[in-house]
Amino acid sequence: MRLLVKYEGMNNSLFAASAADLTIERIRALAARPDQVESLTLEFKREYSKSMVKTIAAMANTYGGMILVGINDKVEPGVERVVGVDAQEEIDKIASGCREKFDPPWEPTFIPVPFNDGTGRSVVVIRIDANVAPRPLLIDLQAPIRLSGQNSIADRDRLLKLAREEPSAGVLPTGQHVMSPNLDRDREGNPTADFILRTGINLPMGEAGAWRPLSEKAVAALAQALNESAFPAALRIFGQASFTSATGFRQHGHNRSRTARLAYQAISRPPVEHPVEAVVTVALPEVYGASTAATATVTIDVISRIRRFADTLNVGQPGDKYHYPVPNLMELLDGILKTTVDPKVVAEIARITDIDPTLVAQPRELHLVADRQVKELLRTEILQEIPDAGASAGGVFRANPALDLRDTADREEQVDDWIRQLGLDAGLTGMEALVESYRSAPRFRM
Template identity: 75%
Template sequence: MTNSLFAASAADLTIDRIRALAARPDQVESLTLEFKQQYSKSLVTTIAAMANTYGGMILVGIADKAEPGIERVVGVDAQETIDKIASSCREKFDPPWEPTVIPIPFDDDSGLSVVAIRVDPNVAPRPLLIDLKAPIRLSGQNSTADRARLLQLAREEPSAGVLPMGQNVMAPNLSRDTKGDPTEDFILRMGINLPMGEAGAWRPLSERAINALAQALNDSAFPRALLNLGQGALDQFVGFQPLGHNRSRTARLAWQAFSSTPVRHPLEAVVTVKLPEVYGSASTALMATVTIDVISRLRQYADTFEKVGLPGEEYRYPVPNLATLFDGLLQTVADVKVVTEIARITDIDSALVAQPRELHLVAGRQVKDLLHPGGLKEIPDAGASAGVVFRANPALDLRVAAERQEQVDDWLRQLGLDAGLTGMEALVEEYRAKAAPNA
């Protein structure tokens, strides 16, 4: 779904963002998104259907289809529309329930607005009935729950977490050698939780599906960001391919750089797909997980084998390289091809592949000792930090370059502060100024 709009605060829902959404050629009605030019009796059915399925957003005041030369965002009278929605919900729903309704006024004197209806299945009283029937949502349209689905809705726990709005993942653990020293400079971990479709719940992972995901990852911005982190020193590497511990419901895809030094893999990226075990499970909200780990040993590599761009033991990670890595990660998890393949594996609508909410960084030493010191200054008595948890702004759409850049810059500023350093804001501004002419 349009997760950024669903999670955004009311103040962040502007008419400019709505127009930008409606103007996207790839943004069509889906399992979790519907456009309505004006209020109609079918609107209340769509609300119930979304509540009984994965939730979503309905935007009233936008034409269903985009036509060349015709303005799609037409607007409605907000108060009149909201009154009709509230009245219909009270009269039609069993039990009575109202979703969140937010008017988004035009930025002119027309008095028109787009009315956003947020349907959160985690707070709706499921099953939500209309005329003793439970509407459900299919891709871009409504249907009616059969007996099995109706029983499933009635039996589920109230906090089943149908729509994966919370994307928390466990922090990674560093490996250690026989002396107890960490074998990595740092590990970055990002992940998402996904609902399972009916076929995905019982179907084992196929080689074709995993290979298709590997190809999508290799075609994404991820490999370029990894190579950039190595500053030209990673001349031997293998793209994403299956690697060890693959089972019928677990798959690991790894990108690996190679060297002839004791640090065999200076840099790795591992994408792990885990489908839930369904046998013997009574849960009605089976969830799959996809995690992405970036494992860097570049500093250790520089200590043992000096190469161009890696000046021995003095090597530290330049902030612009980390910015590129963050951006590559975010760009990849929002990449249409990657999202499509993940959705196929889990048998869900691609709209349900939510954008990640957090990024973990766990370091083998103090973070400030990993960063290139140019432009940074240590804060006295700031204390030690060997890790950071970055939270993503849910109002940002990672598919949009400008919003993705805003998220990366926020994370870089947090990185500096959590490491006990000043000067990161100036470094970020300088980096963006240099990059702007080439954007």
């Protein structure tokens, strides 16, 4: 089975964007990012050269990627980075080179993105999808591959793996699918939490990551990166007054040579000692019996017991039940997503799996499992229940692959989409207006 990568999880979202969404403004913003450098999956080219064909083959034989033609690959003071090219002329040259060199014949996808300034110049986006390329893609009886942002040649073992790959049709790309969580239950079978949120990613494995055990230093570095991320602050906002202290992310529970479980636990009084808990689990594939396409998984769980905590404060006082404020949930989702793209967190995950940080995908799926109907958990405010809408105790929320979660506006757009879907699935109207009102309030802005 071939090693799959969710391309929109690369350091840019242009791979997954539709052609209509590819604008010169987005490309200029990408090229201007100080942290956006050439890598295993991304290259900038001023114009066509013969080496470009080899790079296309190398990306096709490895993780796929994208080449932007019309952008200076070297950043120099006073030199314009995005210079553009004659799109049709460049595409003709590249396509001709692919036809002449590739065995079997194959072409990547070409998308010209015009400047729209009357100059007639464009940036040509070349998308190389490793899931559809006829691997191994040969040039002069050799299979180029990508190693640390440079082209190399596959050795005998790598070539045999490429030749033995099974077709990828029907297989979920890496980074997309996350197993749905289950609520823990007590001895009587009753849920012990109000709800659990889960997101995560799947990752390819580097050569060393595929066999070496997790090191204590690597796990400790990941815990430190999580503690310095936006996650703890989001959990505190979400928890409101249900706790005054927390453990921070630390190893807790099931930790093994190839599994790291880092838990953040809010501290409160019995019987609800942890009204909020977050667990980040990194699981590497087992060494023995693992396929060549074995992947690592990173899951992020948030378990909330705040309603149960509030119930302990109202013993003997049948007052209003606690309902989760929508803006607190929005802050939590934003904090989770911001953490998944935090450069320090990404770097530590990449170090553990022995891959380039550009291959650490952005999460594209969110699960919610509640102990009751979602509409019973939310603070309704201006929300109205739709008659006979049915029950919903959670759901699966897919992300827009064209959004770059590192960008604040894109990340907020994704959070808003998920919250609106949550309201609709729960049979409630008014969530769109509620989200807009919170976003426009100065106190909400981050």
